[in-house]
Amino acid sequence: MTASAEPAPPPVPPDADPGAALAALRGEIDQLDDQIHELVMRRAEVVAALATSRVKGGASPLRPGREAMILRRLLARHRGTLPGGAVVRLWREIFGASSAMQGGFTVALHAREPGQARLARDHFGGAIPIRSLPSAASALAAVAAGEAQVAVLPLPEEGEPLDRAWWTGLDAPRLQVVARLPFWSARGEAGPEALAVALGAPDASGADRSYLRIEAAAEQGRTGLLAGLAGAGLAPRSLLLRRDGGTVRALAEIEGVLAEGDPRLAALPFAHVLPLGFYAVPERGV
Template sequence: MSEAIKPLEEVRRKIDEIDAALHGLIMERTRVVEQVMAAKGTTNTGNFIPGREIKVLRGLMSRHEGAFPRHALVRMWREMISVFAAMQGPFHVVAWAAEGDQGCWDLARDYFGSHGKMSTLATPREVVARVSSNEAAIGVVPVPAEGNQDAWWRTLGGTGAPRIVARLPFIEGSNARSDGVGAYAFAKLDFDPTGDDRTILVVEMTSELSRAELCSLVQKADLKPRLVVTDLHDSAAHLIEVVGFVQESDAPVWKLAELDEVRSVRVIGAYGVPVQANEVEA
């Protein structure tokens, strides 16, 4: 063997050692999950814990350095997280899809992994119904936009109803066919705050207001609106994303509900803020 080849063989041997160590750690992690399963039993949402998972991914982002792409690292971790969750109770993910638009399917697969059961439905309202009836554990639908025909989001929240718990993707950079449109994931779960969150409200007014008037009222309640979508068929009903994590028992929510112009306020979920595009290669 020539002197030039020896260093290459040494590098390959080192790579093999690292790969074997990684595989060993995955097997060890699996044994720990099996111990958790024995102690906790199974659930129909596996061990999907949205807030904790976001914290884990943010930890990866803060520690990561070097040439390996961050979005690929997140995809690897999401695959492992999803497999370990499914081991603790198989769960069914259902995503919205239409002819020529498979973006939600791609986002759901990237986030919840290629290992578990996934299916599609033709309307967001059907996705909500499937999760509401416990036929699926998690639903994935596009983030609402102004002009959407179906205000499916008005069916969320309330006792026993699904709640939004994640926004996809967590990090940009995949080859998902979503054209930059994000998605909400919802389930019959509570969301644990992560320290950098958004809360989604359904606010019904006593009369029609302009967007500027609506945002002004929300700000009076010490809330910062970031997304406002109006029901196309009921101009007094709105989906509003606000900065931070708030619950219906918190002062800003009941302060908003007590305004004369407001008929009702309902919290329909919250999510940990994804990594922004300018942070991906930071």
């Protein structure tokens, strides 16, 4: 049976008996539910085939860039009264269940507030195990050891203590930022945010932002860092600074994909620069 196997019921006449009209509409909903279910089951079959095929080659099921592309496409074609956020939540559950089907997928979570735990659950869905860990370092260690496939960590903040500034010691390029949570939220809505870190490079979505870790002499300061980045064509959206003795460590957020080997990195007048990964630019609904 396929989603198009059953013909659509005839329209309800405007003068129909209310009870008959209600029964007809409920019957149509039942048919639509069956069609949706058929398509969901077929999608699962395709995911299972992909997981065992040579095409994928044993790669991780975590594909945040690919997921972002799917969600953007669906949101662009979406119409009607069903909120876009509901569409995103439906597909986030589908994505999570698809990852769980492929086996051995666990999220290592370090949350500083309950909202970040809910954020991780909403993003990865109910089918994915989530381990709460006491520190960012322990969450990253779980990923590095293969005990989890992704770590969900608080966003870096200006002036936070060194033991919270996990980005200063991120083992890139082995570990990289691959996603920013949430991918979708209502416009103007203020809520918790987080970054996801995984082994290996993320996949590009077509609209991405990158993180760059910089070490420079203390005298360069924020002004010198901004000027050096702009001179290389890498003017940052944001710049966090930490001063440790005679060294400044900075985290720059850059538009676009920035990876090792990018010629713009060689033009930067700093002691050390290292890309830390990138994420799909989140969508903001109405």
